[in-house]
Amino acid sequence: MSEHEILLSVQNLSTHFFTQQGIAKAVQEVSFDIPDGHMTALVGESGCGKSVTSLSILRLIPDPPGKIVGGKILFKGQNLLELSEHRMRAIRGNDIAMIFQEPMTSLNPVFTIGNQIVEAISLHQGIKGNAAWDMAIDMLTKVGIADPARRVQEYPHQLSGGMRQRAMIAMALSCSPSLLIADEPTTALDVTIQAQILELLKKLQNENRMSILLITHDLGVVAETAQTVVVMYASRVVEKADVQSLFGSPRHPYTQGLLRSLPRLGQRRKRLDVIGGSVPNPVAFPSGCKFHPRCPIGAKDPHCQACEPPLQEVQPGHAVACWYAEGYRR
Amino acid sequence: MPDKKILLEVKDLKTHFPIRKGVLNRTVGFVKAVDGVSFSVQRGSTLGLVGESGCGKTTVGRTLLRLIPASSGEVTFDGQDILSCPMGQMKPLRSRMQMMFQDPYGSLNPRMTVEDIVGEGLTVHGIARGKQRRDRVSEILEQVGLSRRYADRFPHEFSGGQRQRIGIARALAVNPEFIVCDEPVSALDVSIQSQIVNLLQDLQEKLGLTYLFIAHDLAVVEHISEWIAVMYLGRIVEYASRDELYSNPIHPYTKSLLSAIPHPDPQKKHARIVLKGEVPSPANPPRGCHFHPRCPWAEQACKINDQKLEIKADHHLAACWKADKIGRQ
Numbered sequence: 001m002s003e004h005e006i007l008l009s010v011q012n013l014s015t016h017f018f019t020q021q022g023i024a025k026a027v028q029e030v031s032f033d034i035p036d037g038h039m040t041a042l043v044g045e046s047g048c049g050k051s052v053t054s055l056s057i058l059r060l061i062p063d064p065p066g067k068i069v070g071g072k073i074l075f076k077g078q079n080l081l082e083l084s085e086h087r088m089r090a091i092r093g094n095d096i097a098m099i100f101q102e103p104m105t106s107l108n109p110v111f112t113i114g115n116q117i118v119e120a121i122s123l124h125q126g127i128k129g130n131a132a133w134d135m136a137i138d139m140l141t142k143v144g145i146a147d148p149a150r151r152v153q154e155y156p157h158q159l160s161g162g163m164r165q166r167a168m169i170a171m172a173l174s175c176s177p178s179l180l181i182a183d184e185p186t187t188a189l190d191v192t193i194q195a196q197i198l199e200l201l202k203k204l205q206n207e208n209r210m211s212i213l214l215i216t217h218d219l220g221v222v223a224e225t226a227q228t229v230v231v232m233y234a235s236r237v238v239e240k241a242d243v244q245s246l247f248g249s250p251r252h253p254y255t256q257g258l259l260r261s262l263p264r265l266g267q268r269r270k271r272l273d274v275i276g277g278s279v280p281n282p283v284a285f286p287s288g289c290k291f292h293p294r295c296p297i298g299a300k301d302p303h304c305q306a307c308e309p310p311l312q313e314v315q316p317g318h319a320v321a322c323w324y325a326e327g328y329r330r
Numbered sequence: 331m332p333d334k335k336i337l338l339e340v341k342d343l344k345t346h347f348p349i350r351k352g353v354l355n356r357t358v359g360f361v362k363a364v365d366g367v368s369f370s371v372q373r374g375s376t377l378g379l380v381g382e383s384g385c386g387k388t389t390v391g392r393t394l395l396r397l398i399p400a401s402s403g404e405v406t407f408d409g410q411d412i413l414s415c416p417m418g419q420m421k422p423l424r425s426r427m428q429m430m431f432q433d434p435y436g437s438l439n440p441r442m443t444v445e446d447i448v449g450e451g452l453t454v455h456g457i458a459r460g461k462q463r464r465d466r467v468s469e470i471l472e473q474v475g476l477s478r479r480y481a482d483r484f485p486h487e488f489s490g491g492q493r494q495r496i497g498i499a500r501a502l503a504v505n506p507e508f509i510v511c512d513e514p515v516s517a518l519d520v521s522i523q524s525q526i527v528n529l530l531q532d533l534q535e536k537l538g539l540t541y542l543f544i545a546h547d548l549a550v551v552e553h554i555s556e557w558i559a560v561m562y563l564g565r566i567v568e569y570a571s572r573d574e575l576y577s578n579p580i581h582p583y584t585k586s587l588l589s590a591i592p593h594p595d596p597q598k599k600h601a602r603i604v605l606k607g608e609v610p611s612p613a614n615p616p617r618g619c620h621f622h623p624r625c626p627w628a629e630q631a632c633k634i635n636d637q638k639l640e641i642k643a644d645h646h647l648a649a650c651w652k653a654d655k656i657g658r659q
Contacts, residue, residue, distance in 0.1 A: 045519040045520060045521060046490075046519055160608050161383075162608055163608070190382035190383055190546065190609070191382070191546065191548075191587060191590040191591055192382065192586060192587060192590045192604075192605045193382075193608065194590065194592075195590040195592075195602060195604050195605075196604055196605070198592070199604055217519065217520060218592065219520070219594040220591065220592030220593055220594045221592045222594075223592065223593060223594045223595055223596045224592040224593065224596070225592075243596045244596055244597075247594065247595055247596050247597075248596075248597070257521065258520055258521060259594060261520065261521055261523070261524035262520065262524075262549070262594055263524070263527070263549040263550050263552065263553040264549055264593070264594065264595075265548065265549050265552060265576065265588070265591060265593070266552075266576060268552070268553070269553075271528055271531065272524035272527055272528055272553065273524065274521075274524050274525050274528060275521040275524075275525075276525075278489045278491055278492070278522060279489070279519060279521070279522075294521075
């Protein structure tokens with residue numbers, strides 16, 4: 001990874017929500033780097049803090065009840081957490097763009113697709129009028145929307161799910177951001193449409209030398225698209241590695257269990273392996289290693305139940321947070 | 331089909347929804363959600379029904395249980411014709427056919443306790459009441475892996491996976507033989523999905539249940555089903571035993587669907603058929619073979635001639651006249 005410059009570096013990020021039920025520590029001491037021009041995947045189940053991490057990067061956490069309580073987010077060397085709201089607005093949508101899971105709720109239903117793309121272009125690049133509209137049509141062509149001159153005049157409800165996601169991508173890319181955060185971009189789509197959108201993202205990434213932070217729960221999507229993977233469980237990073245070593249030799253019991261529990265095409269088993277129990281509630285995380293109640297080792301080990309293992313590099317480029325992981329120094 | 335007895339048989343089932351417009355609410359067309367579907371399910375086995383959103387797979391499930399009126403066709407359950415059965419006589423049949431839903435949040439009434447949710451069927455069908463009902467509910471809760479102490483709690487106190495177990499318990503309460511599982515695991519987290527899939531398989535073995543398993547995830551369907559029907563735009567395009575379908579997919583749509591699934595293994599590089607375009611509207615399906623506008627192998631004849639399911643190999647039907655030419659590409 002050394003030949004690539006680090007575009008974004010998240011260091012010890014902690015985001016908490018102060019609710020009536022107590023403090024929900026949604027993200028705790030999360031650190032990872034996104035090298036320039038890489039696709040990095042942030043994987044985890046619902047409630048593990050992956051979306052909160054991405055919203056923290058853009059400082060879009062609703063405050064109150066949420067608050068970034070610690071850490072640094074270095075983007076091209078400057079700490080985003082120290083910027084004024086004014087400066088931050090210039091970065092959002094311009095240097096860092098985001099696309100969301102459900103394109104219908106993130107597009108404004110009362111404006112045409114064109115209107116919404118032109119708004120981003122004129123706001124961030126100062127291009128107005130016909131030139132901005134031409135650019136919008138250009139962007140729609142780039143993301144593979146047929147008949148863009150007509151589509152640009154249409155409202156979100158007139159487009160299908162896959163096309164709305166393409167329009168969202170067009171909008172996000174209209175200002176040529178250097179980082180695109182894609183929060184479950186294909187979860188709401190069918191597999192054949194998902195394949196189209198993933199191909200498109202990969203193609204655009206190569207053309208524009210853009211970095212992508214892909215947030216997903218689908219390990220299949222990760223294996224096929226990402227170069228580096230960060231696995232989160234219950235607010236923390238439990239493992240991070242390049243995609244080959246993560247899938248080839250996962251070290252954390254959670255990652256191992258997750259990979260074993262997947263039904264795979266062409267590999268028939270009588271029963272699926274199971275991770276017992278359920279994802280813990282952020283208001284009441286278990287003590288020690290947060291995975292211990294569901295872990296085959298941790299359930300019996302008092303050390304796991306009492307002490308939280310910090311993330312440690314066990315091999316160049318492969319870090320894991322488990323007392324019993326291969327190569328972990330206790 | 332060999333010796334196992336057929337529990338459910340569907341012949342040329344059609345479900346069309348009228349499109350009404352204007353002040354007079356006149357019918358201007360039909361959404362052909364299910365357009366001539368035939369299949370059968372053997373007792374104690376699982377038929378997987380796969381397809382993308384809007385292909386009509388959920389409508390098939392609901393029409394079978396007469397939750398939606400069918401437009402035409404025949405559904406035979408254990409020798410009894412369901413569609414022509416008067417509504418008043420449906421009740422005894424309903425306790426033998428149950429349904430499980432996708433959304434574990436929307437499918438449980440938030441104001442009812444778990445005991446009432448699971449036990450409602452017992453009361454309605456006059457199977458048990460009072461102490462007897464309570465005992466039966468406890469028994470079923472334990473069968474699906476929940477504690478009997480949960481009986482007095484409300485749905486919001488449970489996680490997604492637990493709620494789905496409550497949904498399964500509700501379906502099982504009245505001792506059904508046949509369960510329509512409508513995407514029972516797609517709303518769940520990966521680590522929870524495998525728990526529910528295993529539970530469904532255990533229950534099938536123990537109680538001899540028959541499932542119609544509706545899903546869009548081909549890997550889950552492969553794991554749980556013996557037979558698989560692939561739907562596209564209201565029709566079944568391929569119908570085969572599991573081994574046949576996955577080792578030798580014939581229809582171009584099945585081929586591309588299988589190739590579109592991302593594998594959780596970065597080593598594995600496979601040729602992918604990326605389909606152009608999107609699923610057309612069932613209100614205005616393309617002429618001829620419904621799949622022709624997206625099919626990489628389509629030619630002139632595909633645009634004109636309707637395709638019927640035909641036997642292509644042992645335990646294998648497909649609706650594509652070019653199947654032999656496309657072969658094992």
